[in-house]
Amino acid sequence: xxxxxxxxxxxxxxxxxxxxxxxxxxxxxxxxxxxxxxxxxxxxxxxxxxxxxxxxxxxxxxxxxxxxxxxxxxxxxxxxxxxxxxxxxxxxxxxxxxxxxxxxxxxxxxxxxxxxxxxxxxxxxxxxxxxxxxxxxxxxxxxxxxxxxxxxxxxxxxxxxxxxxxxxxx
Amino acid sequence: xxxxxxxxxxxxxxxxxxxxxxxxxxxxxxxxxxxxxxxxxxxxxxxxxxxxxxxxxxxxxxxxxxxxxxxxxxxxxxxxxxxxxxxxxxxxxxxxxxxxxxxxxxxxxxxxxxxxxxxxxxxxxxxxxxxxxxxxxxxxxxxxxxxxxxxxxxxxxxxxxxxxxxxxxxxxxxxxxxxxxxxxxxxxxxxxxxxxxxxxxxxxxxxxxxxxxxxxxx
Numbered sequence: 001x002x003x004x005x006x007x008x009x010x011x012x013x014x015x016x017x018x019x020x021x022x023x024x025x026x027x028x029x030x031x032x033x034x035x036x037x038x039x040x041x042x043x044x045x046x047x048x049x050x051x052x053x054x055x056x057x058x059x060x061x062x063x064x065x066x067x068x069x070x071x072x073x074x075x076x077x078x079x080x081x082x083x084x085x086x087x088x089x090x091x092x093x094x095x096x097x098x099x100x101x102x103x104x105x106x107x108x109x110x111x112x113x114x115x116x117x118x119x120x121x122x123x124x125x126x127x128x129x130x131x132x133x134x135x136x137x138x139x140x141x142x143x144x145x146x147x148x149x150x151x152x153x154x155x156x157x158x159x160x161x162x163x164x165x166x167x168x169x170x
Numbered sequence: 171x172x173x174x175x176x177x178x179x180x181x182x183x184x185x186x187x188x189x190x191x192x193x194x195x196x197x198x199x200x201x202x203x204x205x206x207x208x209x210x211x212x213x214x215x216x217x218x219x220x221x222x223x224x225x226x227x228x229x230x231x232x233x234x235x236x237x238x239x240x241x242x243x244x245x246x247x248x249x250x251x252x253x254x255x256x257x258x259x260x261x262x263x264x265x266x267x268x269x270x271x272x273x274x275x276x277x278x279x280x281x282x283x284x285x286x287x288x289x290x291x292x293x294x295x296x297x298x299x300x301x302x303x304x305x306x307x308x309x310x311x312x313x314x315x316x317x318x319x320x321x322x323x324x325x326x327x328x329x330x331x332x333x334x335x336x337x338x339x340x341x342x343x344x345x346x347x348x349x350x351x352x353x354x355x356x357x358x359x360x361x362x363x364x365x366x367x368x369x370x371x372x373x374x375x376x377x378x379x380x381x382x383x384x385x386x387x388x
Contacts, residue, residue: 011200018196023187039196045278047207052279066278069285073276076289076378090202094195108190111183121385124282130187143281144386152388161179168182 010050014043017063024064024127027115028071040088042070057140064133064141068124075120107168114163122156129153225266232259242335244328247321255314265306269299283386290379297372303364308357315353319346 018039025038045066053062115123121142128138135146135153142149233256240252272295280288322341325331340349 007200007204010204011198014198014200018198022194022196023190026190043203044207044210047204048211049277049279052277062279065281065285068282069278069280072282072285072382073289076375088203088206090199090206092195092197094197096195104186104189107186111186111190119382119385121282121382130184132184132188141281142386143283157176157180160183161176164183165179168179 006050010047013046013050013059013063017060020060020131021063021067023131024067024071024124027112027123027127028074033074036087036091036093038071038074040091041074042067043088043091045070061137061140064128064131064137068128068141072120072124110164110167114160114167117163118156118159122152125149125152126156126160129156222270226263229259229263232256239335242332243339244325244330245321245323248318249321251314251318251321254317255311258310258314262307269295283383286379286383286386290376290383293372293376293379297368297376300364300368300372304361307364308361312353312357316350319349322346 021042022035022039025035025042029035029038046063049066053059057065115126118126125138125142128141133141135149138144138149139146144152236252236255236259240249240256243249243252276292277288278285319340322339325336325341340346
């Protein structure tokens with residue numbers, strides 16, 4: 001157990017997981033909440049919970065749990081208030097314009113659009129699935145059985161494919 | 171049938187998904203971030219401390235005030251009301267303290283289903299506190315105030331001379347009626363504020379948690 005906040009451990013977690021966290025925050029952020037706000041809230045919760053990490057699951061799985069829980073909670077809070085989180089000056093987001101492939105970007109927008117048609121919990125399942133996590137890992141994060149996930153994923157994939165196939169083909 | 175075409179599409183979606191984050195660079199200055207995080211934790215703790223002090227100090231001031239009135243006022247019925255008011259203020263302090271110790275802390279490292287159960291229990295506790303506010307936060311103090319005012323008699327009958335208290339207390343019948351009406355309106359407003367918080371803030375959150383729980387079960 002990490003009794004004291006270990007800055008190196010924290011830095012290692014952030015470096016390894018920052019893009020995974022951002023991808024999930026990106027699909028959960030709905031105006032006026034921005035992905036950066038959710039990202040920072042996730043980082044804050046990781047920092048607050050790091051002492052309690054017991055190593056029962058992998059660090060990455062633990063980070064996913066926090067990310068999904070924070071993002072889903074923001075959906076609940078959103079209805080209650082529109083308050084934004086504080087922005088940390090130590091986190092910088094920079095767009096890499098020169099490497100943006102417009103076709104890729106367009107496809108991602110389609111994907112995001114189709115994911116937004118799913119409900120909140122299905123969104124978290126598909127996000128974890130697209131991040132290439134196994135059903136076992138998704139089970140640890142969501143608390144669902146592998147069989148349950150398999151059934152749900154079959155339905156979610158079907159819905160997603162039906163939505164995105166005509167868009168990508170166009 | 172899960173065919174090759176779908177597998178290809180699935181892989182393509184995974185690639186699109188993973189490449190998406192490459193369009194933004196995230197740089198984190200860890201040392202500065204740790205400082206900012208510590209500052210944020212301190213700020214939150216300070217806010218909680220201030221809120222706790224505010225909640226407790228209102229009752230503490232009430233206890234002191236009614237202690238003084240219990241000692242000073244000679245009218246027996248009003249003395250009983252002062253004693254009841256002190257007991258009620260102690261009860262409110264204990265109720266807040268109990269509610270704080272019973273509060274389930276949000277643990278984001280739980281699984282999604284556990285987290286939803288946890289949050290629902292937490293919100294249900296809040297809902298219960300707001301829903302029952304009429305019975306423990308509005309009616310008891312109103313009854314105490316009612317007895318207090320009803321028990322006020324003519325100071326001359328008790329050879330009581332306290333010009334400040336005599337000026338503040340509603341000793342005439344007209345003043346008693348006006349004060350009681352004002353108090354009734356105040357407690358009705360308190361009740362309405364609590365009900366509104368329950369309907370506007372807490373219930374929608376419970377509903378959205380239940381919706382998510384249904385979604386995940388399906």
